[in-house]
Amino acid sequence: MSLVRTFVLSLAIFTAGTFGTTSANAKSELVIGITQYPSTFHPNIDSMLAKSYVHGLVRRPITVMNADWETVCMLCVEYPTLENGGAVLEMTPDGKKCISVTYKLLDEAVWGDGTPVTSDDVIFTWEVGKHPKSGVSAAEGYRRILKIDRVDDKTFTFHIDRRTFDYANISTLGILPAHIDRKNFEEPAAYKIKTAFDTDPMNPGLFMGPYRMTVAKAGSHMVFERNEKWWGKAPAFDKITVRVIENTATLEANILSGGIDMISGELGLNVDQAVAFEKRHGDKFQITFKPGLIYEHIDLMLDNPVLQDVRVRQALLYAIDRNAISERLFGGKQPVAHSSVNPLDWIYADDIPKYPFDLNKTDELLNAAGWSKKVKGIRVNDKGEPFRLDIMTTAGNRTRELVQQVLQSQWKAAGIDVRINNEPARVFFGETITKRKFQAMAMFAWISSPESVPRTTLHSDSIPSEENNWGGQNYTGYVNPEMDELLEQIELELDRDKRKVLWNRLQNIYATELPALPLYFRANSFIMPKWLTGVQPTGHQFPTTLWVEDWTVTK
Amino acid sequence: MAAYIIRRIIHSLIVIAVMSFVIYGLMGLMPGDPVDLMISADPNVTAEDAERLRALYGLDQPLWTRYLNWLGAAVQGDFGYSRLYAQPVWAAIVPALQNTLVLLVSSLTLALIIALPAGIYAATRPYSVADYSINLAAFAGISMPPFWLGILLIMIFAVVLGWLPAGGTADAGGASGMWESLKFLILPVAALTIAGVGGHTRYMRASMIETLRQDYIRTARAKGLTESRVVLHHALRNALIPVVTILALDLGVLFSGALITETVFAYPGMGKLIFDAIMGNDYNLALVGLLLATALTLAGNLLADIAYASLDPRISYTDMGQ
Numbered sequence: 001m002s003l004v005r006t007f008v009l010s011l012a013i014f015t016a017g018t019f020g021t022t023s024a025n026a027k028s029e030l031v032i033g034i035t036q037y038p039s040t041f042h043p044n045i046d047s048m049l050a051k052s053y054v055h056g057l058v059r060r061p062i063t064v065m066n067a068d069w070e071t072v073c074m075l076c077v078e079y080p081t082l083e084n085g086g087a088v089l090e091m092t093p094d095g096k097k098c099i100s101v102t103y104k105l106l107d108e109a110v111w112g113d114g115t116p117v118t119s120d121d122v123i124f125t126w127e128v129g130k131h132p133k134s135g136v137s138a139a140e141g142y143r144r145i146l147k148i149d150r151v152d153d154k155t156f157t158f159h160i161d162r163r164t165f166d167y168a169n170i171s172t173l174g175i176l177p178a179h180i181d182r183k184n185f186e187e188p189a190a191y192k193i194k195t196a197f198d199t200d201p202m203n204p205g206l207f208m209g210p211y212r213m214t215v216a217k218a219g220s221h222m223v224f225e226r227n228e229k230w231w232g233k234a235p236a237f238d239k240i241t242v243r244v245i246e247n248t249a250t251l252e253a254n255i256l257s258g259g260i261d262m263i264s265g266e267l268g269l270n271v272d273q274a275v276a277f278e279k280r281h282g283d284k285f286q287i288t289f290k291p292g293l294i295y296e297h298i299d300l301m302l303d304n305p306v307l308q309d310v311r312v313r314q315a316l317l318y319a320i321d322r323n324a325i326s327e328r329l330f331g332g333k334q335p336v337a338h339s340s341v342n343p344l345d346w347i348y349a350d351d352i353p354k355y356p357f358d359l360n361k362t363d364e365l366l367n368a369a370g371w372s373k374k375v376k377g378i379r380v381n382d383k384g385e386p387f388r389l390d391i392m393t394t395a396g397n398r399t400r401e402l403v404q405q406v407l408q409s410q411w412k413a414a415g416i417d418v419r420i421n422n423e424p425a426r427v428f429f430g431e432t433i434t435k436r437k438f439q440a441m442a443m444f445a446w447i448s449s450p451e452s453v454p455r456t457t458l459h460s461d462s463i464p465s466e467e468n469n470w471g472g473q474n475y476t477g478y479v480n481p482e483m484d485e486l487l488e489q490i491e492l493e494l495d496r497d498k499r500k501v502l503w504n505r506l507q508n509i510y511a512t513e514l515p516a517l518p519l520y521f522r523a524n525s526f527i528m529p530k531w532l533t534g535v536q537p538t539g540h541q542f543p544t545t546l547w548v549e550d551w552t553v554t555k
Numbered sequence: 556m557a558a559y560i561i562r563r564i565i566h567s568l569i570v571i572a573v574m575s576f577v578i579y580g581l582m583g584l585m586p587g588d589p590v591d592l593m594i595s596a597d598p599n600v601t602a603e604d605a606e607r608l609r610a611l612y613g614l615d616q617p618l619w620t621r622y623l624n625w626l627g628a629a630v631q632g633d634f635g636y637s638r639l640y641a642q643p644v645w646a647a648i649v650p651a652l653q654n655t656l657v658l659l660v661s662s663l664t665l666a667l668i669i670a671l672p673a674g675i676y677a678a679t680r681p682y683s684v685a686d687y688s689i690n691l692a693a694f695a696g697i698s699m700p701p702f703w704l705g706i707l708l709i710m711i712f713a714v715v716l717g718w719l720p721a722g723g724t725a726d727a728g729g730a731s732g733m734w735e736s737l738k739f740l741i742l743p744v745a746a747l748t749i750a751g752v753g754g755h756t757r758y759m760r761a762s763m764i765e766t767l768r769q770d771y772i773r774t775a776r777a778k779g780l781t782e783s784r785v786v787l788h789h790a791l792r793n794a795l796i797p798v799v800t801i802l803a804l805d806l807g808v809l810f811s812g813a814l815i816t817e818t819v820f821a822y823p824g825m826g827k828l829i830f831d832a833i834m835g836n837d838y839n840l841a842l843v844g845l846l847l848a849t850a851l852t853l854a855g856n857l858l859a860d861i862a863y864a865s866l867d868p869r870i871s872y873t874d875m876g877q
Binding site: 258446 | 587597599600601604605638639642647710717720724726823828834
């Protein structure tokens with residue numbers, strides 16, 4: 001027994017007091033927990049939220065959308081507009097309408113090795129972006145640029161092949177350091193494996209933000225230290241460690257034990273987990289919920305004869321109590337969606353049909369649509385066929401499965417028999433959704449951006465089929481000529497007020513015809529220590545880390 | 556024996572080659588591809604981009620062509636590039652393999668250090684209080700789901716008591732020095748040991764009970780040998796044969812990692828690597844990872860066969876095949 005006692009005592013002495021928090025020693029360090037590791041550090045290859053998050057610490061885009069959802073300059077001096085002369089309407093030699101946009105980079109902007117950020121970097125980025133073999137994922141923006149005029153070291157002009165309302169927004173263009181990566185681009189097909197972003201990721205010349213990356217352990221963590229060449233406001237922390245902890249229970253345990261200081265809202269707990277965490281530990285942390293642009297909805301298969309009747313679609317929405325779901329499952333933190341447009345977006349229209357929970361309305365609509373009779377509580381049509389629909393979502397997604405069960409019981413109360421039929425995400429997205437194989441309802445989320453024109457999800461030319469090699473994301477098969485016209489017009493309408501009118505009409509049609517049932521906008525939950533201030537959730541795809549220099553420690 | 560080993564190695568190479576085809580084919584049958592994942596993550600990726608990217612990554616080619624391209628490069632030592640980790644496959648595998656080796660060798664060794672003596676002790680005192688207690692502990696270890704056990708250990712030792720870190724690796728936690736680094740291993744090793752010790756205890760006990768029933772054991776006792784000599788010198792070698800068989804299979808598990816434990820403890824090992832590679836459609840990485848696990852399982856079986864010959868002199872491979 002004395003041996004056992006000695007062992008336990010030794011263990012206690014060994015561990016007690018020697019493992020304290022690894023985070024924020026004297027508040028000069030911050031440890032952040034996220035749930036994913038970037039697959040690549042190249043800004044323009046393979047879009048990933050984890051990469052955007054860590055890049056926010058070390059890089060800056062030329063323009064960005066801020067927390068007020070306004071597009072502003074970050075690396076440029078003045079945001080170019082038609083009004084201030086930064087943008088000029090043009091015509092191509094063959095008579096097509098186009099536009100030129102001139103940007104001036106900040107004089108003080110330099111890469112982490114002291115080399116100035118120049119127009120040559122932008123031109124190099126364009127060359128890489130438009131090359132078909134470079135590996136850049138979303139190349140459409142680069143292809144639209146007809147040519148770039150190098151006015152001087154810091155000034156350049158894009159000549160863009162069309163006039164769209166977001167002509168000056170180049171927030172997703174990640175500038176590449178020509179002085180480092182040009183040599184890796186000599187063989188474009190090999191660029192994606194030779195780029196310094198992955199072969200030499202700690203090179204300070206890749207960064208121009210408040211921090212530079214000093215350690216990157218795949219699947220584990222990244223460490224960031226002050227960038228001595230940063231010209232802006234000095235950040236509060238000497239060092240930031242971003243730890244990758246995929247399991248959310250372990251993430252919670254780490255913040256409770258002090259292994260991390262904060263959980264990123266962009267890549268952290270689900271809302272229901274965060275609401276439960278708030279109930280148990282809300283007094284020890286500051287917890288902020290910010291609804292974002294992830295639009296949870298149910299796509300309806302409009303090839304299904306039952307769902308072709310708009311009265312049926314409207315009845316389905318009246319029959320579910322989305323407010324109650326939001327309150328009880330998400331603590332009211334995820335606002336109900338009435339269309340695919342987020343209320344934070346300036347184009348949001350409030351005067352559109354909304355569908356509060358109303359079983360009387362459901363009854364009225366379904367009776368009118370020929371579903372008035374009931375057999376054993378389930379509605380049947382004149383032929384005696386039961387009103388039966390399948391609902392599918394990603395198996396293993398606990399939140400969605402929970403919502404499904406609630407919806408199923410609510411629809412049952414209205415006489416609608418809904419069967420749950422879930423699949424793993426790989427099958428659901430890889431096969432069932434993309435090839436439109438779902439029978440009736442498919443619940444998933446769209447990630448969008450502010451004032452994002454939903455062309456691929458609503459235009460009739462975006463319906464995936466074997467003929468078009470399953471391209472497009474209009475999985476419902478929605479066809480409406482007026483909607484098609486609106487989608488085409490909105491993109492090209494430069495006048496804000498006129499565009500608002502078009503957006504209003506689009507949302508009204510969407511909310512009336514309901515090709516999809518809007519559920520809610522997913523919220524990001526930020527769990528932070530009480531001593532940390534200045535973290536401002538944006539609600540859109542640009543992460544809080546882009547303003548890390550504003551994060552401070554309260555005394 | 557040397558000829559036998561060479562024959563086994565040749566057979567193993569054939570199995571690995573066949574497995575490479577099977578694994579590649581199975582991955583190809585999975586719905587979706589890396590470009591589908593890119594589209595779902597980025598609303599700006601157009602249909603034209605998707606077509607371009609599929610051509611760039613060779614995903615528009617038939618599976619046969621892609622497999623033969625991979626095979627041609629692999630026999631020359633080029634196992635390709637990991638799309639998920641943006642580095643050559645071996646550069647992605649080596650750190651994960653090192654982590655896994657440390658974790659699983661530690662846990663397996665600890666499990667055996669506990670399980671073998673416990674199993675022997677229980678077998679020599681069947682149906683006693685000690686035997687029942689050991690069996691109860693063994694069943695408890697076998698029954699506890701690794702996921703639950705891992706979270707439980709984290710909650711008790713990291714959150715409530717604050718003695719140990721809640722997962723991660725030493726360098727992720729900013730630890731320096733051997734003792735600080737070792738603290739990050741305690742909980743994951745404990746979780747794996749508890750999960751593994753039960754099974755090995757039961758195997759050892761069952762095998763030892765069976766061996767102790769043999770006539771030669773009765774003879775040894777009749778000769779007046781002490782019980783410890785009977786058990787440890789005469790019975791143990793034979794009782795170890797089934798246990799060695801199980802250990803050989805464990806070697807394959809050893810190198811393919813413990814996915815659930817690695818996920819719960821945020822420990823970047825082979826299990827997580829292979830799982831992420833499969834789910835992320837990283838053909839090169841998944842293929843090499845799974846083939847490595849296959850190769851090491853085969854190597855484990857070969858080592859087990861060699862060990863049989865050492866444990867049981869009646870077993871000889873020299874005349875086989877002639």
